[in-house]
Amino acid sequence: RAMELPPSHFPAARAAAVAVGYLRYLRGGPGRGLQLRELRRARRQDIDDVGHKYYLELELEDVLDKDRTVSCTAEVLYPLGSQTSAPDVQVTVQGELRSTEEADQEFYNRIRSLQKELVAENIPDSHGNVPPELEPIHLLAWVASGYVIWQNSTENTNFHLAQVKHVQQVKRSDEDLQFDYVVLLHEMVSQEVLPWEVTVLWHPRRGARVSRS
Amino acid sequence: MKLILIFSALIGASLCLETFVGHQVLRIKAKDEEEVKQLQLLESLEHLELDFWINPSAPARPVDVRIPAASVQSVKAFLESQGIDYSILIEDLQDVLDKEKQDMAESAQRQRSSSFDFGAYHTLDDINEELDHLASEYSFVEKIQIGESYEKRPLYVLKFSTGGSNRPAIWLDAGIHSREWVTQASALWIANKIASDYGTDASVTSLLDKMDLFLLPVTNPDGFVYTHTSNRMWRKTRSKIPGSVCVGVDPNRNWDAGFGGPGASNNPCSDSYHGPSANSEVEVKSVVDFIKNHGNFKAFLTLHSYSQLLMYPYGYKCTRPDDYAELESLGRAAASSIRSLYGTTFQVGTICKTIYQASGGSIDWSYDNGIKYSFAFELRDTGRYGFLLPASQIVPAAKETWLGLKKIMEHVRD
Numbered sequence: 001r002a003m004e005l006p007p008s009h010f011p012a013a014r015a016a017a018v019a020v021g022y023l024r025y026l027r028g029g030p031g032r033g034l035q036l037r038e039l040r041r042a043r044r045q046d047i048d049d050v051g052h053k054y055y056l057e058l059e060l061e062d063v064l065d066k067d068r069t070v071s072c073t074a075e076v077l078y079p080l081g082s083q084t085s086a087p088d089v090q091v092t093v094q095g096e097l098r099s100t101e102e103a104d105q106e107f108y109n110r111i112r113s114l115q116k117e118l119v120a121e122n123i124p125d126s127h128g129n130v131p132p133e134l135e136p137i138h139l140l141a142w143v144a145s146g147y148v149i150w151q152n153s154t155e156n157t158n159f160h161l162a163q164v165k166h167v168q169q170v171k172r173s174d175e176d177l178q179f180d181y182v183v184l185l186h187e188m189v190s191q192e193v194l195p196w197e198v199t200v201l202w203h204p205r206r207g208a209r210v211s212r213s
Numbered sequence: 214m215k216l217i218l219i220f221s222a223l224i225g226a227s228l229c230l231e232t233f234v235g236h237q238v239l240r241i242k243a244k245d246e247e248e249v250k251q252l253q254l255l256e257s258l259e260h261l262e263l264d265f266w267i268n269p270s271a272p273a274r275p276v277d278v279r280i281p282a283a284s285v286q287s288v289k290a291f292l293e294s295q296g297i298d299y300s301i302l303i304e305d306l307q308d309v310l311d312k313e314k315q316d317m318a319e320s321a322q323r324q325r326s327s328s329f330d331f332g333a334y335h336t337l338d339d340i341n342e343e344l345d346h347l348a349s350e351y352s353f354v355e356k357i358q359i360g361e362s363y364e365k366r367p368l369y370v371l372k373f374s375t376g377g378s379n380r381p382a383i384w385l386d387a388g389i390h391s392r393e394w395v396t397q398a399s400a401l402w403i404a405n406k407i408a409s410d411y412g413t414d415a416s417v418t419s420l421l422d423k424m425d426l427f428l429l430p431v432t433n434p435d436g437f438v439y440t441h442t443s444n445r446m447w448r449k450t451r452s453k454i455p456g457s458v459c460v461g462v463d464p465n466r467n468w469d470a471g472f473g474g475p476g477a478s479n480n481p482c483s484d485s486y487h488g489p490s491a492n493s494e495v496e497v498k499s500v501v502d503f504i505k506n507h508g509n510f511k512a513f514l515t516l517h518s519y520s521q522l523l524m525y526p527y528g529y530k531c532t533r534p535d536d537y538a539e540l541e542s543l544g545r546a547a548a549s550s551i552r553s554l555y556g557t558t559f560q561v562g563t564i565c566k567t568i569y570q571a572s573g574g575s576i577d578w579s580y581d582n583g584i585k586y587s588f589a590f591e592l593r594d595t596g597r598y599g600f601l602l603p604a605s606q607i608v609p610a611a612k613e614t615w616l617g618l619k620k621i622m623e624h625v626r627d
Binding site for chain 1: 440463520558596597599601604606
């Protein structure tokens with residue numbers, strides 16, 4: 001019942017992008033940037049009155065730890081009439097991702113101890129540079145955009161984070177860090193580059209939560 | 214008496230000089246104060262125009278002196294008659310100077326060639342300057358203008374031709390979408406690579422001995438300038454669209470191949486707007502006219518970024534081209550060559566299956582106009598940096614891409 005799809009063709013690639021977005025939201029952080037190394041296998045099942053379900057086998061890497069990869073299976077269900085609801089995504093990560101406890105705590109302490117709220121723009125810059133101290137902010141933007149991409153994807157879209165246009169830290173009275181992002185998302189099918197406002201709350205133990213402004 | 218005679222001989226030997234031909238540099242060793250005095254006497258004879266590099270001062274120190282050609286014999290006769298030891302440091306100063314000048318010129322040549330940093334992103338002006346430099350440095354490289362952009366910027370093509378008359382030719386363009394900066398940058402590196410490899414690399418030499426190559430590194434200069442001055446994410450041309458506040462047409466939806474069909478927008482504000490009509494964009498029309506007038510192109514290759522794909526027609530329809538088997542096989546071979554360098558994987562396939570259905574694309578037009586070997590490359594990366602590829606990756610991207618292009622060109626040649 002499930003049709004085998006060539007991984008090099010776009011339907012599988014688009015579903016993989018959704019899965020990666022979801023995974024970044026779920027497991028990413030200032031110390032971990034998940035990226036697709038290879039889409040190993042893809043199948044599609046058309047479920048009557050429900051939608052199209054993609055079964056994917058992915059190989060992922062952490063951009064901060066490229067010697068290692070981790071395997072992952074994902075199911076991406078695009079509901080019928082998909083204008084209104086986000087695809088449903090289930091993922092299983094096989095194996096361990098490198099621990100980011102130390103890096104996370106270091107980042108948390110650094111930001112908490114800033115006198116002035118952090119502000120930055122154009123990450124990366126026009127030439128692809130990211131200052132090392134802003135890399136965690138960049139990776140947190142992947143988390144934020146991962147959520148947005150997951151929530152807004154259809155079988156006719158393929159989103160990638162093009163650039164962090166602007167980021168503003170907002171100091172909070174509770175223990176979370178808050179960053180208000182304006183990210184540019186590149187949608188490959190239409191070729192549009194669209195600005196998106198998204199707010200991320202993050203804590204070393206509680207992880208990331210996204211709200212949109 | 215003898216001394217007077219010799220001195221008068223020396224006086225007679227003075228002359229006016231323009232070069233240093235025949236000038237010798239002697240190293241003189243005075244054994245005692247007496248000999249030092251003799252040398253100081255020699256020094257005082259201004260008409261000899263002796264040029265002491267180390268003046269006579271004490272017996273311990275050697276005395277180095279440059280002697281004009283006409284005075285050389287006289288001075289040596291004087292030194293010998295006084296029993297003063299000397300040796301010849303420089304036989305002919307002009308020879309030494311000529312060699313030094315040549316060394317400097319070669320070094321400057323190398324400096325100039327490597328003064329363009331291929332591993333950095335450049336402005337349009339800098340790129341055009343480098344095109345001039347390549348054309349002046351290599352006799353078989355010529356910069357030609359095939360037209361003008363909407364905002365009247367010249368469209369410069371580098372023509373690589375070692376002779377013949379209208380030889381079968383290969384077309385290579387980059388930067389049709391202005392935000393894809395790694396493509397213009399890679400095109401420059403590739404141009405330099407081909408030029409410098411001719412005569413030393415067997416494959417490139419054989420290629421240029423049989424075929425001509427036309428390389429357009431900045432197909433959309435208006436858009437490119439705009440990405441530098443205003444909006445790094447600009448893709449389209451900068452043409453004004455009648456009846457709209459929005460600017461620009463997607464130049465890779467503007468070709469006469471399934472024009473206006475699926476995969477292109479009729480909304481002027483869209484980044485994939487196909488334009489009011491096929492070839493409405495002067496940047497596209499200039500290339501079309503050039504290729505049609507030439508009449509002997511065998512390959513049409515175009516660089517885009519990002520996604521790491523190697524594609525062949527069609528984009529405007531999802532059916533396979535007649536030459537599917539050959540193009541697929543050649544594509545795979547090229548992707549394999551690319552991967553051999555750094556392990557970078559490119560997916561191979563038709564545009565329609567690999568990326569999306571898209572009408573009005575350049576390689577569909579070229580293919581339907583008889584140019585069989587039509588390929589579109591999407592260079593690094595796969596989305597981590599996307600359009601904002603770090604400059605440190607320009608040269609690696611260019612190198613691996615070149616291997617893929619070369620594979621295709623070799624097939625076309627043979």
